[in-house]
Amino acid sequence: MCLNNGHNEIDKPEMKPEVNVSADETELVAQLRRYLNEKLTYLLEQNGIVSIGVSGGSMPKVFTKAFLETTEELKNLNWKRIRIFMVDERNVEKDDDDSNLGAYLKLFPQELHEIFIPFTCYRDARHTAHGYEMNLRKYLFPEQNGTFARFDVVFLGVGPDGHTASLFPGKERLDKVTELHWVAAINDSPKPPASRITLTMQCLQNAKNVAFIITGIQKAEIVRGIWNRELRYPAAQARPYNEKLTLFLDEEAAKGIPERDSSDSESPPPFE
Numbered sequence: 001m002c003l004n005n006g007h008n009e010i011d012k013p014e015m016k017p018e019v020n021v022s023a024d025e026t027e028l029v030a031q032l033r034r035y036l037n038e039k040l041t042y043l044l045e046q047n048g049i050v051s052i053g054v055s056g057g058s059m060p061k062v063f064t065k066a067f068l069e070t071t072e073e074l075k076n077l078n079w080k081r082i083r084i085f086m087v088d089e090r091n092v093e094k095d096d097d098d099s100n101l102g103a104y105l106k107l108f109p110q111e112l113h114e115i116f117i118p119f120t121c122y123r124d125a126r127h128t129a130h131g132y133e134m135n136l137r138k139y140l141f142p143e144q145n146g147t148f149a150r151f152d153v154v155f156l157g158v159g160p161d162g163h164t165a166s167l168f169p170g171k172e173r174l175d176k177v178t179e180l181h182w183v184a185a186i187n188d189s190p191k192p193p194a195s196r197i198t199l200t201m202q203c204l205q206n207a208k209n210v211a212f213i214i215t216g217i218q219k220a221e222i223v224r225g226i227w228n229r230e231l232r233y234p235a236a237q238a239r240p241y242n243e244k245l246t247l248f249l250d251e252e253a254a255k256g257i258p259e260r261d262s263s264d265s266e267s268p269p270p271f272e
């Protein structure tokens with residue numbers, strides 16, 4: 001038994017994320033399809049409604065391909081048992097080019113648009129956030145851990161600054177979001193548009209499964225931050241309490257994973 005700071009704590013090895021590295025988009029989609037098939041097969045046996053959170057930016061294209069291929073594989077799938085919701089959203093109408101939801105609706109067949117959790121856009125993002133939270137409660141009725149939702153699977157992207165969803169570095173909202181347990185309003189996003197809504201960090205941390213999809217050398221530093229739990233990055237904070245964290249990386253972003261062979265620990269990280 002290892003005594004840490006005089007407390008009787010068993011020194012358990014730090015769990016590292018499961019890492020999938022793809023050579024190209026085709027392989028990334030295949031990896032995502034296998035992950036989605038495994039999670040949906042299990043969750044559809046356990047739950048009434050399966051809640052899948054998705055991000056915007058570069059994610060819609062690869063997620064949509066993997067999701068539609070997966071659901072073709074699942075036998076006797078009842079679509080009404082799957083709900084997809086935005087992990088964050090710009091405070092714009094869904095037909096706006098900046099809309100994350102709009103990006104998915106352009107890619108999904110019309111008959112599947114009903115599986116997306118809707119939201120009403122108000123000029124004041126606080127009203128948008130409140131209404132969206134009510135919809136998440138009404139349509140998903142997720143398990144809760146205390147007052148926080150336990151969404152089934154959450155897919156996150158990251159920005160080169162280390163933001164995830166619309167939780168940005170240096171914003172005190174990361175730990176002081178109390179007025180809404182599930183969804184927060186952001187009016188000063190450093191990445192335009194400034195007005196957004198986002199799941200709170202607590203909800204990301206309470207999710208049953210969290211998967212990052214990260215591509216490009218410009219995000220390798222953030223991958224290292226996630227790997228080393230560098231908590232200045234919101235992406236590194238968004239680690240589920242149950243440690244079920246999976247990374248889907250291309251070869252460029254994967255350069256942020258410290259060399260597993262520590263024999264040459266003097267050499268600088270591969271991308272510096």
Ligand SMILES: O=C1O[C@H](COP(=O)(O)O)[C@@H](O)[C@H](O)[C@H]1O
Pocket residue numbers: 054055056057058059088089090100156157158159160164165166191
């Ligand atoms: O603004 C946003 O940025 C992040 C990262 O986007 P990416 O294009 O660099 O992958 C995205 O995950 C988030 O949903 C979006 O609102």
